[in-house]
Amino acid sequence: MQVFKQHRGIVAPLDRENVDTDLIIPKQFLKSIKRTGFGPNLFDELRYLDHGEPGMDNSQRPLNPDFVLNQARYQGASILLARKNFGCGSSREHAPWALTQYGFRAIIAPSYADIFFNNSFKNGLLPIVLSEAEVDQLFNEVNAQEGYELTIDLEQQLIQTPNGQAIAFNVEPFRKYCLLNGFDDIGLTLRRSQEIKDYEQQRLQQLSWLQPQA
Numbered sequence: 001m002q003v004f005k006q007h008r009g010i011v012a013p014l015d016r017e018n019v020d021t022d023l024i025i026p027k028q029f030l031k032s033i034k035r036t037g038f039g040p041n042l043f044d045e046l047r048y049l050d051h052g053e054p055g056m057d058n059s060q061r062p063l064n065p066d067f068v069l070n071q072a073r074y075q076g077a078s079i080l081l082a083r084k085n086f087g088c089g090s091s092r093e094h095a096p097w098a099l100t101q102y103g104f105r106a107i108i109a110p111s112y113a114d115i116f117f118n119n120s121f122k123n124g125l126l127p128i129v130l131s132e133a134e135v136d137q138l139f140n141e142v143n144a145q146e147g148y149e150l151t152i153d154l155e156q157q158l159i160q161t162p163n164g165q166a167i168a169f170n171v172e173p174f175r176k177y178c179l180l181n182g183f184d185d186i187g188l189t190l191r192r193s194q195e196i197k198d199y200e201q202q203r204l205q206q207l208s209w210l211q212p213q214a
Contacts, residue, residue: 001124003182007105008151009078012068013142019082020089021116025098029054038094039101043069073146081138082109086127087116096123106152108159110135121175122184126154128169154179
């Protein structure tokens with residue numbers, strides 16, 4: 001998993017509440033479990049004017065000029081600004097996969113659905129919770145300034161705005177530790193690989209019948 005310590009990036013504002021996981025990555029794209037290739041279909045129903053299906057050449061599809069990610073000023077955005085209850089709906093890890101594969105490193109919103117919130121941390125995506133007033137302020141600033149960037153410092157738990165304001169955010173210590181070190185669940189387990197091997201050898205010595213038979 002990619003390490004997250006400090007990140008500076010352009011902010012894309014998605015000004016709608018209750019964005020569910022089917023809107024983030026529609027159900028027809030869930031057939032694959034390869035964990036790759038989902039970025040071009042992020043927000044597929046909003047991003048394109050036609051109906052998307054797996055295997056389509058997205059470079060030939062008509063884009064929706066009104067959708068925020070298709071607008072020139074937000075190209076290369078890596079921080080998504082959203083409204084409350086982001087990531088609601090059905091449980092699908094494909095949603096953070098699609099967001100990270102598009103290029104997002106962090107999301108800022110007043111609230112998230114629990115499963116999406118947990119899945120984001122496990123995939124190197126930082127979901128930041130701010131108050132609705134703070135989110136409103138950021139929306140106003142993003143809309144007023146082209147190329148608006150934020151700097152997110154996970155170690156200090158601070159967001160730095162272009163005007164010099166520092167906005168503090170909370171993050172659970174263990175999740176912070178995992179992001180700072182790039183540890184997903186498998187990575188955490190592999191840190192104890194030698195202990196696991198030692199235990200398995202000890203068990204085989206104590207219970208010889210567990211030895212595989214030739």
